[in-house]
Amino acid sequence: FSGRAALRYAPDDRLDINFAVDGSYRTGLDGFPGVPRGTEAYIVRSEFQIDSEYANYGGTLNIDYGIGNTDLTSISAIRHVSTFLPFDFDGSPERGPNFQDIRSEQTLYSQELRLAGQLGKNLNWLVGAYGFKEDALSDRSIQFLDIDAFPSGLTVDAQRQALERKGFAFFGDLQWRPVDWFEISGGVRYADESVDSDVELDFSLPGIVSVQESGSGSLSDSNVSPTASIRVNLTNDVTAYARYARGFRAGGFPLAPASASTNISFGPETSDNYEIGLKGSLDDGDLTFDVSFFQIDIKDQQLSTIVFLNGDPNLPVASVGNAGESRSRGFEANINARMSEIFEIGSSFGHTDAMYREYFDTVGADRSGERFPYVPKWTSQVYARATLPLADIGELSLAAEYRYVGDILSGSGVDVDQQFAVDSYNIVDLSASLTRDKLRLDVFVDNVANEFIETRVFN
Secondary structure, eight states, X not given: OEEEEEXXXXXXXXXXXXXXXXXXXXEEEEOTTSOOTTOOSSOOOSSSOEEEEEEEEEEEEEEEEEETTEEEEEEEEEEEEEEEEEEESSOOTTSOOEEEEEEEEXXXXXXXXXXXXXXXXXXXXXXXXXXXXXXXXXXXXXXXXXXXXXXXXXXXXXXXEEEEEEEEEEXXXXXXXXXXXXXXXXXXXXXXXXXXXXXXXXXXXXXXXXXXXXXXXXXXXXXXXXXXXXXXXXXXXXEEEEEEEEEEEOOBOOSSOSSGGGOOOBOOEEEEEEEEEEEEEETTTTEEEEEEEEEEEEEEEXXXXXXXXXXXXXXXXXXXXXXXXXXXXXXEEEEEEEOSSSXXXXXXXXXXXXXXXXXXXXXXXXXXXXXXXXXXSEEXXXXXXXXXXXXXXXXXXXXXXXXXXXXXXXXXXXXXXXXXXXXXXXEEEEEEEEEETXXXXXXXXXXXXXXXXXXXXXX
């Protein structure tokens, strides 16, 4: 169930206050990683489906106050999320009980202040500040009763991690339009973040060893990120633009590390983003289009990977590492055309060439020149829609959509998290809608060809 409530107070043209709260709760079977019980169409490598529980609630308070040509905006927010996620760890119906229970809680507080205004007719400006504090707690318990690496079984009574992240930022932006057809803008953002990670571990190998340990770590990062762009109106309906922006993601600690010794920090990630594009409409709006070319140069990219518990190659655990340098470049294009009053078609295409330029993974292998996992080189979509008036019956809309997603690599490629090739796939969807006054009836068929599609492969 879920709910939301909102209240607005606007006593005059200068002051506008909006307050909103929302909450949701869900429990029941979660489809990942299998399919529902009772079907013989697929093989489910699990003794049971995830019986999950999610709660999410929070609120925001937005205050806008105008003083002449200047607007003051305050945005206050709070959000709390909790999850309970039990699952079959080994993923095999041939194994005995090997279960994990993962509980997590996350609370985020944030405050932003912005001041925006206009100087003359051609210059807009904005300055602001932002601060946040995030508290996250994860608690994992494990029972491995049928795993080759632990013939006597392994019980983890507690694997707790408390993460506290806080930070602040200052930012400013200018937009200058000297003439109607030309605009130039630039901005800068300074960000400072820190994170603390406290870990407790309590586990035992029956008859062999019992471990109780704790550890902590701290990390802080700061960054200055500029941005700049130009926009040129070639005609009243066609615009060209170019944009540069620096991106920043602070470093941190992996969620739920397997021990105090794997509470290992990873560094910040930065990116330089370049984009040029063209967008507009022709033929009185019956033809719309946009095309863009981009390149993203990334330094110290944060990646899911594998490290080893206490340096033991027989005890791999999930973590996060940094790749030295990588880049992603390509293009995206969309075009839509209304062929007549009743018929329209559209298409979109995307190409992404993403690779590591410099990357030595956590087992020392040189991965330079490899593709990013989970990123298809090519994607495309084509649709057609016909809208037919049916006299006194109403309006009938018939639509068909074709999608193509290129092949990907699944997995980080480190130790037990082997990398597998996942083939490209095609999907055709059909739909029909009948509308009359305030009523509408939809009929649809997704994946008309009933294709079996793999999107991920795990070891």
